[in-house]
Amino acid sequence: MTVKQLSLPELVDACVQSGIPGVGLWRDPVQTYGLEATAKLVRDAGLTVTTLCRGGFFTAIAPDERAAALADNRRAIDEAATLGTDTLVLVSGGLPPGSKDLYGARERIADALAELGPYAAANGVRLAIEPLHPMFASDRCVVSTLAQALDIAERFPAEQVGVTVDTYHIWWDDQAPAQIARAGATGRIHTFQLADWTTPLPEGVLNGRGQIGDGAIDMREWKAYVEAAGYTGPIEVELFNDTLWARDGRELLTETAARFVEHTA
Amino acid sequence: MTVKQLSLPELVDACVQSGIPGVGLWRDPVQTYGLEATAKLVRDAGLTVTTLCRGGFFTAIAPDERAAALADNRRAIDEAATLGTDTLVLVSGGLPPGSKDLYGARERIADALAELGPYAAANGVRLAIEPLHPMFASDRCVVSTLAQALDIAERFPAEQVGVTVDTYHIWWDDQAPAQIARAGATGRIHTFQLADWTTPLPEGVLNGRGQIGDGAIDMREWKAYVEAAGYTGPIEVELFNDTLWARDGRELLTETAARFVEHTA
Numbered sequence: 455m456t457v458k459q460l461s462l463p464e465l466v467d468a469c470v471q472s473g474i475p476g477v478g479l480w481r482d483p484v485q486t487y488g489l490e491a492t493a494k495l496v497r498d499a500g501l502t503v504t505t506l507c508r509g510g511f512f513t514a515i516a517p518d519e520r521a522a523a524l525a526d527n528r529r530a531i532d533e534a535a536t537l538g539t540d541t542l543v544l545v546s547g548g549l550p551p552g553s554k555d556l557y558g559a560r561e562r563i564a565d566a567l568a569e570l571g572p573y574a575a576a577n578g579v580r581l582a583i584e585p586l587h588p589m590f591a592s593d594r595c596v597v598s599t600l601a602q603a604l605d606i607a608e609r610f611p612a613e614q615v616g617v618t619v620d621t622y623h624i625w626w627d628d629q630a631p632a633q634i635a636r637a638g639a640t641g642r643i644h645t646f647q648l649a650d651w652t653t654p655l656p657e658g659v660l661n662g663r664g665q666i667g668d669g670a671i672d673m674r675e676w677k678a679y680v681e682a683a684g685y686t687g688p689i690e691v692e693l694f695n696d697t698l699w700a701r702d703g704r705e706l707l708t709e710t711a712a713r714f715v716e717h718t719a
Numbered sequence: 720m721t722v723k724q725l726s727l728p729e730l731v732d733a734c735v736q737s738g739i740p741g742v743g744l745w746r747d748p749v750q751t752y753g754l755e756a757t758a759k760l761v762r763d764a765g766l767t768v769t770t771l772c773r774g775g776f777f778t779a780i781a782p783d784e785r786a787a788a789l790a791d792n793r794r795a796i797d798e799a800a801t802l803g804t805d806t807l808v809l810v811s812g813g814l815p816p817g818s819k820d821l822y823g824a825r826e827r828i829a830d831a832l833a834e835l836g837p838y839a840a841a842n843g844v845r846l847a848i849e850p851l852h853p854m855f856a857s858d859r860c861v862v863s864t865l866a867q868a869l870d871i872a873e874r875f876p877a878e879q880v881g882v883t884v885d886t887y888h889i890w891w892d893d894q895a896p897a898q899i900a901r902a903g904a905t906g907r908i909h910t911f912q913l914a915d916w917t918t919p920l921p922e923g924v925l926n927g928r929g930q931i932g933d934g935a936i937d938m939r940e941w942k943a944y945v946e947a948a949g950y951t952g953p954i955e956v957e958l959f960n961d962t963l964w965a966r967d968g969r970e971l972l973t974e975t976a977a978r979f980v981e982h983t984a
Contacts, residue, residue, distance in 0.1 A: 591891035
């Protein structure tokens, strides 16, 4: 998604050229290019698919909407398995229209995971609840902190449900380092993502994730937290940013790889 | 600030007409109208000044900037005393340019309060640290939760330093109800403010505070928390919203008073 201006073949080629060993994919471009074709493209290039984004949106109340969400998440799990990644990132969903019940919405997420967790594990896929920044609590994800994510995840085995640690969403939270340790202690850090915090935020706030090094977040500090918690998996850079998307995709990927090394090595 | 399109005399008249018994004031319009003149205007109308907004911005590192901030906060305390309010709301400040050190910035807030707390109490004014929504952590206020605010406030006597409980900033936080109880137990809820959470957020996110009832926050729930914690003070409605500011101010004040009754009574 960082370089969504590139087609999948361009992305794969650019990763290989840049020495980037793995890539997190999003479902939309995979479906457009074709699931099996994408799996072959990435496999033939020797790239790892680090994660698939995204499942989730579990907070609907209407039974038909809930059934549709569960069915869609089963398809996402199938897609992850076909792509060869062991991790499906979950953006859990906001408040249903008219609802003010954050607690109930969070419980509906747990209800959905009780159904999906065993299906995921049977397919070799782990579900990774991503706490999103509290500015997304109403319209995108009622899980706003690592503590909330772990309170849900710990109801299930770690090979079914863990968490996504994303610097952009948690950097402000003085409780997050302790929660990273908590997640690591039970093997629940299923992926680790980087983006920097830059202001002013754009209208709608979704596409304001900053290039590594441009903002307020000390990437080495957060990398040290997840490493101290035992995490040895891939580190993803995930930027949504209209200004970055307007640039040449290969140049942006090269810059991002250089920034990653500069700020984490 | 909810009706900043009204002049101070218009505001005072509209409050009296609407049966609103008190008003929170901001320093800029007070300084423009004149401090003593404002105090007389409000006093003659029989209105209470509930709070003065705002002091704070304590996070600078440069000694001259820190000295200037302390001097400005002493003036704000003097102004609060002259206006007859017992509460100065603090927006504590973001990260200095180039800094990524949230911990250090929070400690500098505590350092400033150690100097200002006794001065405030000697003038009959309590300082109320306002945790701002985490989306303001880098550029406006590194204190993002009630827990963080209380961790700082509790280093000082309650008659010097407490907190501002504002629904807009804390509604997403499942730890906030317990923190409201903690604040109430030591007499540190110095003011209680309402705004609703509406999306999409505008560019810059500052002026997106929603009219009561338009968004995701259950006002009765939060009012019940502060009342259960022993709070019996005024309840302020504080909206910053370009769309609302473009409307007729008296009509907006009437609507806001009606919404307040509808959603809290």
